[in-house]
Amino acid sequence: MVEINDDAIFTIVTLNEGDERLRRLLLILNERGVSWLERRYDCFTDEELEAAPLLIMSYDVNARVFGGPRMGTTYDMSDACKRCGAGARQTSAMIIDVEDLHKLEGRRAATTPYDDVLVDENLAAVLAESGATGLSFRGVFTAFEKRGHIQLPWRQLCATHTMPPMSPRSTGIVPDDLCCCSRSGFDTPTEIPTRLVYRAADFAEIRDINVTWEWFGDTHYEGDVGDALFAYPRFLVTPKVRRIFRDAGVTGFDWLPIRVVDE
Numbered sequence: 111m112v113e114i115n116d117d118a119i120f121t122i123v124t125l126n127e128g129d130e131r132l133r134r135l136l137l138i139l140n141e142r143g144v145s146w147l148e149r150r151y152d153c154f155t156d157e158e159l160e161a162a163p164l165l166i167m168s169y170d171v172n173a174r175v176f177g178g179p180r181m182g183t184t185y186d187m188s189d190a191c192k193r194c195g196a197g198a199r200q201t202s203a204m205i206i207d208v209e210d211l212h213k214l215e216g217r218r219a220a221t222t223p224y225d226d227v228l229v230d231e232n233l234a235a236v237l238a239e240s241g242a243t244g245l246s247f248r249g250v251f252t253a254f255e256k257r258g259h260i261q262l263p264w265r266q267l268c269a270t271h272t273m274p275p276m277s278p279r280s281t282g283i284v285p286d287d288l289c290c291c292s293r294s295g296f297d298t299p300t301e302i303p304t305r306l307v308y309r310a311a312d313f314a315e316i317r318d319i320n321v322t323w324e325w326f327g328d329t330h331y332e333g334d335v336g337d338a339l340f341a342y343p344r345f346l347v348t349p350k351v352r353r354i355f356r357d358a359g360v361t362g363f364d365w366l367p368i369r370v371v372d373e
């Protein structure tokens with residue numbers, strides 16, 4: 111698949127790894143001194159997604175709403191890493207930026223840059239009644255300058271269970287500037303497919319909704335939560351949760367099966 115826009119400064123070419131044209135394209139780019147960025151990722155059929163024990167749930171970055179520590183959401187830092195803030199425990203409703211309210215229009219689900227999952231109140235009710243395990247809900251508010259905080263007809267979907275640390279056989283998640291707590295400081299190079307691997311024993315305690323022990327993304331924490339940039343855990347859900355989102359007409363999430371090894 112090739113998307114070409116005459117005004118664009120780049121073109122996206124998507125090819126199967128085994129496609130002969132990929133080899134030829136790289137040869138031509140090399141010959142002509144054209145630079146490129148490579149992104150490798152796995153594709154899955156519906157059957158494969160249904161058969162996975164857990165799926166990484168990640169949302170279209172274009173539909174993110176800004177929320178979290180810098181918007182006034184509060185966190186208990188008593189068990190968190192003093193250096194990077196990993197392990198910060200949210201203690202208030204999720205507060206999102208009023209400037210981003212329009213992004214929620216016509217949607218049933220959204221996320222923050224910290225991978226917090228937000229659902230409209232009807233979808234929250236469906237999830238609550240589904241019998242799905244390991245979930246709790248928080249309110250979602252926005253702050254208006256003159257009118258104070260106003261509650262939105264949305265809920266934050268929270269996970270009650272944290273997975274054990276992932277297997278070192280995971281790929282595309284590379285310790286880079288690892289924090290002393292070893293929970294943050296991973297790089298996710300785009301040219302290596304993201305494959306999150308767990309041992310069979312790690313599944314003993316799983317729920318329908320879980321978060322990773324590792325926190326991903328950049329951090330900036332000097333003791334003031336209101337000025338913090340936290341890394342965040344990834345959301346791992348069962349195919350049952352994916353079905354609920356799909357049946358609600360939610361599109362835009364990527365679902366990536368985790369892998370299991372016997373160790």
Ligand SMILES: [Zn+2]
Binds near residue numbers: 191193289291293294
């Ligand atoms: Zn840390």
